[in-house]
Each structure stands twice: as C-alpha cells, then as structure tokens.
Amino acid sequence: MSISVNGQSCVPPGFRFHPTEEELLNYYLRKKVASEQIDLDVIGDVDLNKLEPWDIQERCKIGSGPQNDWYFFSHKDKKYPTGTRTNRATTAGFWKATGRDKAIYNAVHRIGMRKTLVFYKGRAPHGQKSDWIMHEYRLDDPAAITTPVVTAAASAADAGQEDGWVVCRVFKKKHHHKEAGSGGGGGGKHGDGGGKSAPQYSSSDDALDQILQYMGRSCKQEQEHTSPLGPGAGARPASRYLRPIDTVLGGHGFMKLPPLESPSAATALSTTLCGAAAASLAPDHHLLHHRTDWAMMDRLVASHLNGQPDAPEDHHLCFDAGIDDDGGDPPGADGLTYYPAAATRLLSDDDLWSFARSAAAPTASTPERLSHVAL
C-alpha cells in the first residue's frame, strides 16, 4: 500500500511516517476502533496469519522513501473459541510474545499497552528465532480504566485484551555491535557525527549473556541449597557464584549491585519482594514474616507458576516462561512475570509499583493459593 493519488505520492519529499506511541494509540487505533475515517489511508489492515514478516515491507510501504518500520492494523482473533489466546501463526512461522507488556502513558494517564513479539520460523516449540520484531499496541478498555480498584482494572483490561483491533509496528532488530565495527555514518543512516550512540550498546550483548548466566547460577544455587535457614547457612562451595554483578555490568549503564550472597542485599531485596506481595495480601501479611531467604522466594514463585503446593524440585521452572507460542495468556503470563519482574528490579528499569501490581494481579483473585507457603 503506498499513499498516492493519480500515481503521485502524497507524502512530500523528506517526510517519513514515524508516529509516537501516543499518536498510534490515541489517533490511529482510536479512530480505527470507532470506525472513523482516517485522512490518507496510511495504516492498512492486515491478516497477520496470512502475511510473512518479509512481505510486510512491500505491503505496508508508505510513500517512496526508505523505511525502517512498517505499520498495520490487525484484528485479533481467538486461537480457540473457548480460550483467550491469540493465534499468531503464519505459513512460515509464528509470532511469540516476549517479556512483559508495557503500559503506554500520555502526559496524563495510561492509554494502552504494548506487547513485544518475535517472529520464529517453523513451528512451536522448535521455531528458529528471527530478527523480526513486532510491537502490538492495544487500547485500554475505558470501562476498566474508570474502575476504582487498580488491580481489578488491570485484570479486567487483560481479560479483554485478546480480542479486537490492534495497531502493529514491525521492524528488524538491529545488531549494534556489527554496526559499531563497520564505522559510523555510512549509507543512508544519519550518523551523529561522532558515532557516539553505537559504543553504548556495542557490548551489551556480552553483558546480557553474563547477566543470564548469573541469573541461571543463582537459580541453580537455590536448588542446591533448599535449606530454609537462608543465606549463610551451611558451607557454600560456591565461590564461583560470588562474582559481583557490578563487574559484569560495569560501564554499561546499569545499576551496580552487590553480590547476592551479601546478607544485607539479599535481605533488602527479598524484603522488598515480600513487601510487594504483602501489599496484595494485607490480611495475611504476617505469613510472610522472617522469610528473607532466596529459597523461600523461589518456592513462592514456583507455587505461583504451577499452583502446586510442594514443589521445591520445580525451581527450574523459573525460566520456563512462555513455552507456548503465545505468552499472552492472562493468568499464565501474570504468574510467569515473577522472574522477569525480579530481573526488572535488578536492572532498575522499572518501578516498584508496576512490580507490585503484577504481583497483586493473580494473588488478589486467589489468595488461598498462597496459604500453603507459610505453613
């Protein structure tokens, strides 16, 4: 779809369609949902199941200039008539959700949510990850927003999220370390004169690998130490676990943290986490007293993930989020955000409140699921 009248592009030279998230939600998607006319039919409708990402480029062209991102409306249909999941499979592969949905705010309040998806070639669970990324934006349900209780609003909005119109932005993931090596400013890219932005990201992949290894270790570590006595109890064979995270992250713009073995840090963090959980469980908050060990937290997480009362052997579950080809299952996704949420706190990329909310969403509706933890 290119915007043209009588064969002439309507987009004047030099202009690009580069909408903000607020423009996408508040102008385009709102008009789409209300079936209002949109000047210049910039964003077309696409049946996601029938369009491979590499064909989007041609289909969603705007004007004649070079483009790095493409936009379309898509109507989400349920995967199964009775379920809430969305079918995002194409002939060649499928779109799989990653991470947590991000709330989008305008100057005043929350206007919608953004889901990030990655295209995998092949069929789940053996798909091959590609560089195609999709941001799927949905509007907040206005009825849910006006509900006074925040958690109720969140769950109501989530219930309605898997149906209806969304607006999508598709782009290819950039590989900064490759660009940094090739010398900045070439081709059609607008170099910043000094190439300053590239080095900032160039080594983040390495840092990331190390974070993940670190998280994997600390997870494994808890399997080895299921003693409820907490940090410091028993002999630690684990000097290999002791690498402080700040040596891994130094210079990458992350918050520096002491190693998890530090009793004060462990206490501080798990106190925060318990505090967040307790906020949603006000009547039962005494149940969480004196639980400052990581094993405790893992058990809490594991019990949320699968609802099984006694599951110390299930600690490895913490990295099994999103096995399905769609991580957007409302109940599952909320439970599964625990570890990403913990990662969020480690990376200081989010605030406590959003964590508290994600913690509150599943527990508020089923407080009894937690009770066994305290026994």
Place this chain on the structure above:
Amino acid sequence: MAGASNLPPGFRFFPSDEELIVHFLRRKASLLPCRPDIVPTLLLNLCDPWELNGKALQSGNQWYFFSHATQSRTSPNGHWNPIGADEIVRSGGCNVGLKKTLIFFTGESFEGIKTNWVMHEYHLMDGSISCSSSSNSSSSSKRSQKKKGHSDTESNSWVICRVFESSYDSQVSFHEEGTELSCLDEVFLSLDDYDEVSLPNN
C-alpha cells in the same frame, strides 16, 4: 510543522541525504520552487546554533536551513570546524553531492571550546551530475572534489544544512523511538533462548 499541516499525525520531516540534495538543494540552486517550501534561508555567520530555534525549520531536535557556502564559517560567538572526511551522496548510481560534518566551537579559532553542536552541510557536486559505474566511483568522486576548488559557480554556492546537538541519545531518541529494543527487552529476548534450552527437560 510548517508545510506539513495537511499530513495526518505521525509524519515527521526526516529527509535522507539523497532527498536533501535532490529534492531541496538542487531545486534551490536551479531557482525552482521547492514543494513543500519549508526550508528557510539563513546567513550562517549571523546565527549561533542555539539561536536557530524559530529561524530554521525545526523537526524534532534538528534544524534545517539553506545557506551560502563560505570558507570561514564564523558566527557571533564561535565558528564551525570541519571534522572527518567528506562523504559522497549518491542517487540512482550518480554522485549528486557532498556531505561535510562540522563541529561548533565557541570563541576564537585556536582557543575555542568544543561544543556538542554538529552540522551536516550538503553541497551539490559542481554543476553537472557525475555518474559513474560502481567500479570507479571513488576515483571519480576525488576528481570532482578537485575540480570544485576552481569552478565555484553560482549553482553550487548554495548549501543545505542540518544542525543538531549531539547529546547522548538525541538522534536515537528521535529517529528510532520504537524501533529500538530496550536493554530490558533484550534481556527478555535472551530469556526466551533460555526457554528453548530448558524445554526438553520438562
């Protein structure tokens, strides 16, 4: 933004090097009207970069304007110093222009203080368009640069400039908002890899 009021929300003036040369600078030099006529003409020596607001065409944190090519690019409070090598701007296999990058220094020439202000100054390749096959593009571009020195005709005395403050994330935040993954997104993406690895165990 002036001239773009008939475009729906979401359109930004974000011209490529090629578009600046072909659609704007070439038409200006040929005395043809630019459509849309949105880029104003300024005298560089009268204006410090932080005074461009309201005078030049602003798009995001960038300012665009036409000016005349001069040897001494001084302004009331400083001067522009070229850095790096000139880049060739190509269009359809032809070399159509040159892109110079300059940095603004406050104060006198030799004791100036470097700032974050950056200018891309685009020149037409003198008069005629030099088309070249891909094999000898570099040699032909060198030739045209040499010729330029003594054939400063009316047509290439015009330049078009893009000025911006190269703060840490200025360019990225404007041009690539939404098409960048945050560090956290990258973490989640890699966590997905972890899923794939641990799947067979379950």
